[in-house]
Amino acid sequence: MKKLIGIVLTFVIIQLLISTNIINSYLQATLATICINIILAVSLNLITGFTGQFSLGHAGFMSIGAYTCAIIVMRIPTVPGFLLGLLAGAVMAALVGILVGLPTLRLRGDYLAIATLGMAEIIKVIFTNLEITNGAAGLSGIPRFVNWAWLFVFTVGTIWLITNFLKSSHGRACISIREDEIAAEAMGINTTKYKVTAFTIGAFCAGIAGALYASYFYFLKPGTFGFLKSIDVLVIVVLGGMGSISGSILAAILLALISTLLQAFPELRMVIYSLLLIVIMIFRPQGLMGSREISLSVFSKLRGLLPSKKGRE
Amino acid sequence: MEQLLQQVINGISLGSIYALIALGYTMVYGIIKLINFAHGDIYMIGAYIGYFCMTTLKLDFVSSLLIAMVVCTLLGFAIEKIAYKPLRNATRIAVLITAIGVSLFLEYGTMFFVKASVRTYPALTGFLSGKLQFGSVIITMQQILILAVTILLMVTLQFIVKRTRIGRAMRAASLDNDAAQLMGINVDTTISFTFALGSALAGAAGVLVGVYYNSINPLMGVMPGLKAFVAAVLGGIGLIPGAVIGGYLIGIIEVFVSGYGNSMYRDAVVFAILILILIVKPTGILGKRSREKV
Numbered sequence: 001m002k003k004l005i006g007i008v009l010t011f012v013i014i015q016l017l018i019s020t021n022i023i024n025s026y027l028q029a030t031l032a033t034i035c036i037n038i039i040l041a042v043s044l045n046l047i048t049g050f051t052g053q054f055s056l057g058h059a060g061f062m063s064i065g066a067y068t069c070a071i072i073v074m075r076i077p078t079v080p081g082f083l084l085g086l087l088a089g090a091v092m093a094a095l096v097g098i099l100v101g102l103p104t105l106r107l108r109g110d111y112l113a114i115a116t117l118g119m120a121e122i123i124k125v126i127f128t129n130l131e132i133t134n135g136a137a138g139l140s141g142i143p144r145f146v147n148w149a150w151l152f153v154f155t156v157g158t159i160w161l162i163t164n165f166l167k168s169s170h171g172r173a174c175i176s177i178r179e180d181e182i183a184a185e186a187m188g189i190n191t192t193k194y195k196v197t198a199f200t201i202g203a204f205c206a207g208i209a210g211a212l213y214a215s216y217f218y219f220l221k222p223g224t225f226g227f228l229k230s231i232d233v234l235v236i237v238v239l240g241g242m243g244s245i246s247g248s249i250l251a252a253i254l255l256a257l258i259s260t261l262l263q264a265f266p267e268l269r270m271v272i273y274s275l276l277l278i279v280i281m282i283f284r285p286q287g288l289m290g291s292r293e294i295s296l297s298v299f300s301k302l303r304g305l306l307p308s309k310k311g312r313e
Numbered sequence: 314m315e316q317l318l319q320q321v322i323n324g325i326s327l328g329s330i331y332a333l334i335a336l337g338y339t340m341v342y343g344i345i346k347l348i349n350f351a352h353g354d355i356y357m358i359g360a361y362i363g364y365f366c367m368t369t370l371k372l373d374f375v376s377s378l379l380i381a382m383v384v385c386t387l388l389g390f391a392i393e394k395i396a397y398k399p400l401r402n403a404t405r406i407a408v409l410i411t412a413i414g415v416s417l418f419l420e421y422g423t424m425f426f427v428k429a430s431v432r433t434y435p436a437l438t439g440f441l442s443g444k445l446q447f448g449s450v451i452i453t454m455q456q457i458l459i460l461a462v463t464i465l466l467m468v469t470l471q472f473i474v475k476r477t478r479i480g481r482a483m484r485a486a487s488l489d490n491d492a493a494q495l496m497g498i499n500v501d502t503t504i505s506f507t508f509a510l511g512s513a514l515a516g517a518a519g520v521l522v523g524v525y526y527n528s529i530n531p532l533m534g535v536m537p538g539l540k541a542f543v544a545a546v547l548g549g550i551g552l553i554p555g556a557v558i559g560g561y562l563i564g565i566i567e568v569f570v571s572g573y574g575n576s577m578y579r580d581a582v583v584f585a586i587l588i589l590i591l592i593v594k595p596t597g598i599l600g601k602r603s604r605e606k607v
Contacts, residue, residue, distance in 0.1 A: 054406060103592045110348055110405070114542065115591050118584030121539075125581035227535070231413055238410050270421035277414030282399045285407035 011152050018148055028148070032216045034256045035151040036209045039158045041236040041248040043205030046162050048234070049242035049291075050171070051198040052178030053105065054113040058206050058233045060120030063225035064096055065089035065207030066214040067133055070142045073215060082145040082215055089214075090207035096123075097203025098196060105195040120230055127222040138221025139214075146216040154212060158205045163245055165201060174198045178243075235277060240287050247289030254288075315449045320572045321565060326456045326525060328564020329463035333518035334541035335548070335556035336470065337511025343487040343551035344507050346405065350412040351392060353538015354419035355512045359385045359519025360529045361427065367435050374437060374524070378462070381520045382513040389512025393505050401501075416538075424531040431530045434523040459521050466517055467557060470510070474553060479506055487551060536580065540567070543587040549597030558598060 014031070017023045023031065044058050065086075072085035104115040127133045165171045173194045176184040185191050214220055236255055240247030258276075262269040280287075334356055341349045359381045366377035396415050400408045436442060437455065444453040474480040482503045485493040494500050522537070523529050544563040548555025563583060570579040590597065 048406075054409075104588065107591055107595060110346070110409070111546075111591055111595055113409070114348070114546065115588050117539070118543070118587045121584045122581045122588075125578060129575075129577050227539075231417075234410065234413075238406070242406070267421075267425050270417060271425055274414045274417035274421060278396055278411055278418065281403075281407050281411040281414065282396070285400070285403045 007156055011149075014152075015148060029217075030256055030260055031148065032146070032151055032212075034253055035155045036213050036216075037233070037236055037252040037256065038155050038249050039205055039209040039212070040233045041240065041252050042159055042162050042245055043202040043209070044233050045237045045240075045242065045245060045248045046165070046174075046198050046205075047202040049237055049244070049248075050166060050178060051174040051195060052181075053195055053199065054110070055116040055199070055202070056113045056227075056230050056234065057100075057116030057118075057120035057123075058202075059225040059227070059229035060116075060123040061093040061097060061203040061206035062210035062213065062229070063120075063123060063127060063220075063222065064093040065210030066220055066225070067127060067139070067210075068092045068207070069211035070139050070214040070220055071132060073143055073145070074139070074141075077143040079145055082143070085215075086208060086211040089211040090204045093207025093210070094200045094204035097200045101196045101199040101203075102192075105192060105199060117227065117230070120225070120227070124222050124225060127225075133220075133222070136222060138219065138223075140219045142214055142218040142220065144215055144218050146212050151212060151216070154208055158208065159245060159249070162201070162205070166245075170194065170197060175243075238287055239280060241289035241291060242287060243291035244287070244289040244293055246294040247287055247292075250294075251288060316572075318450050320568050322450065322452055322456060323572075324565030324568035325561060326459050326564070327568055328561035329459050330518045330522050330525070330560075331537065331541045331544045331564050332557045332560025333463055333466065333514045333521070334537060335544040335560045336467075336553060337515045338542050339545040339548075339550055339553060339556040340483070340487075340507050340511050342545065344483065344490075344504055345397075345408075347397070347408050347412060348542060349508075349511075350409070350538070351415040351419055352511065352515055353534035353536075353541070354416050354423075355385050355389055355392075355534070356515040356519040356522075356537065357529070357531060357534035358388060358419065358423065359516030360523040360533065361423065361432075361519075362516065363520035363523050364432055364434060364529060374441065374458075374520075378517060378520045381516045385512040385516025385519070386509045389508040389515075390505055392512075393508040397508075398501070420531055420534070427531065429531060431528045434527045434529065436527075437524060455525050459525060462517065462521060466514060470514070470553070473510065479503065483507055540580075540583050543583055546587060547590050547597055549600030552597070552599050555597055555599040 014023065018028065040058060040062060044055065047053050047055050066089065068089035069082070069085035072088055073082045075081070076084065100116070100119050104112060104119075107115055128136050133139060166175070173184070173189045174197075176187070176189060177191050177194060181191055210225075236251045237248055239255065240249070240251030259269065259273070262272060265272075334352065337352050337355075338349060341347060341352070362381040362384045363377045366372045366380050367374070372380070392415055396411050397408060400411055441454050441458060444451055445457075446452075472480075474483060482493070482498045483506070485496065485498055486500050486503045490500055493503075519529075519534075522533075540563055541560065544559035545556045546559070547562060548557070548559030563586075566586065567579050567583060570576070570582045574582075594600070
């Protein structure tokens with residue numbers, strides 16, 4: 001219940017700030033980037049942080065969602081058309097996820113990373129050469145239906161989906177695979193099934209993120225979804241802490257703010273960004289949050305310390 | 314037929330470059346199980362050093378090549394000491410992300426200093442600018458130069474790895490790190506040496522590619538780096554002959570796809586081969602299957 005109030009409050013406050021134009025259109029774009037990055041990071045965290053499968057191809061799934069949604073919404077430029085496109089994009093991404101996941105998830109660690117990287121590159125090359133995606137020039141003039149409300153709904157929805165998945169027995173099975181694959185298998189867990197499940201859910205959510213991206217930024221080109229985009233998402237996951245959903249959310253916000261602050265120094269931005277990455281890895285390799293979560297009980301504990309408050313939940 | 318021969322010759326030139334880069338990948342992977350993402354960028358730095366030697370300092374090809382190799386050796390050594398050594402006992406993924414960080418740092422650091430624009434290598438002069446013609450098949454002196462330098466470097470590498478003390482230490486460490494340490498091998502020094510050796514080869518490849526394709530830019534190392542890694546996996550990662558075979562195979566396949574198919578798809582084909590080999594035989598062409606121990 002308290003969570004729900006918190007979520008509604010966040011939405012209302014930001015909506016108010018947008019209506020009163022305190023959050024101008026530039027900051028709104030940052031807000032959209034944050035929401036999309038949260039979806040991407042949380043879904044990659046499910047694959048990499050919780051199931052322990054190292055994927056470097058998240059941008060590939062995102063691009064499938066983005067292009068599918070863009071192509072549909074350009075034919076049916078209405079809100080139902082957009083929702084259809086979003087769903088189709090997510091489903092397409094999930095299908096490709098199954099298709100790629102089934103053979104490659106037998107591989108371990110670095111090999112899987114390279115295979116997913118290769119897959120993302122192949123998807124990029126295909127989009128660069130297809131007629132319907134307008135090749136390297138990209139698609140432009142995609143109708144914009146996404147606003148703060150849609151972004152918020154889908155971001156919260158993704159987080160809800162993935163946290164609930166992790167709390168289920170399926171999610172526990174995934175975590176056991178991360179901890180020790182052989183032990184998990186010995187306990188009768190069908191490791192391939194759960195790895196593919198996690199991979200597919202991750203791909204589905206990345207497809208949603210891509211669809212939101214397409215409709216919000218109304219311009220797509222294959223180069224956007226290259227290796228660097230996958231790395232971006234991975235950096236968020238690692239910075240936040242692998243195996244921490246709240247860490248991913250926090251890191252997505254933090255990195256967006258850093259990159260906004262460094263906007264004035266474009267040539268130094270990537271240098272500072274890369275140094276940050278190295279320094280974090282050397283001094284705090286578990287990320288900001290490790291595998292812990294921020295929960296609302298932290299606040300109740302704080303309240304418990306105050307002598308004047310006596311009420312309990 | 315003549316066209317086929319011409320494609321093979323072009324493929325061998327490109328393959329030599331991939332093979333040189335792949336050797337560094339495979340040696341580093343063999344010894345510390347790290348995909349050194351920064352390796353492709355060391356190759357880029359090599360190309361830039363060669364460029365400045367040839368244009369600003371007006372040196373000849375051989376001394377430029379040597380200087381580039383020395384600078385890259387030092388760079389590889391420094392990167393290993395600063396970025397990877399503190400992480401010796403960290404998780405694999407932490408080291409991998411550091412490698413990605415180093416890679417981005419080299420790319421954008423270089424871009425900051427030399428700007429993003431493409432630079433053109435000076436043309437070679439003297440007999441190096443000539444070419445041999447057999448019917449309609451043309452072999453340029455540059456291609457012969459690339460092959461000659463590559464073979465020379467590979468023979469040297471083979472000698473170092475097989476016949477010297479440090480080479481034996483490298484082989485021992487890649488077989489079993491802990492056991493090597495117990496036998497009195499200084500594994501840290503060996504790892505540093507491996508990085509330095511691989512970086513020298515990448516630096517040489519950078520100068521050769523500059524001479525061959527003429528244009529260089531700060532992001533030129535990304536794709537060849539990834540493809541060289543594919544080559545290393547194809548041949549069997551951790552195996553030096555595997556990297557050479559894989560490098561030449563990838564080079565020839567890429568040239569054939571460009572020549573007979575659609576050049577837009579050449580990157581996709583290379584990665585498709587990678588996925589295929591990982592599914593069919595993840596240990597690569599020369600790799601032996603090892604049983605997994607619990």
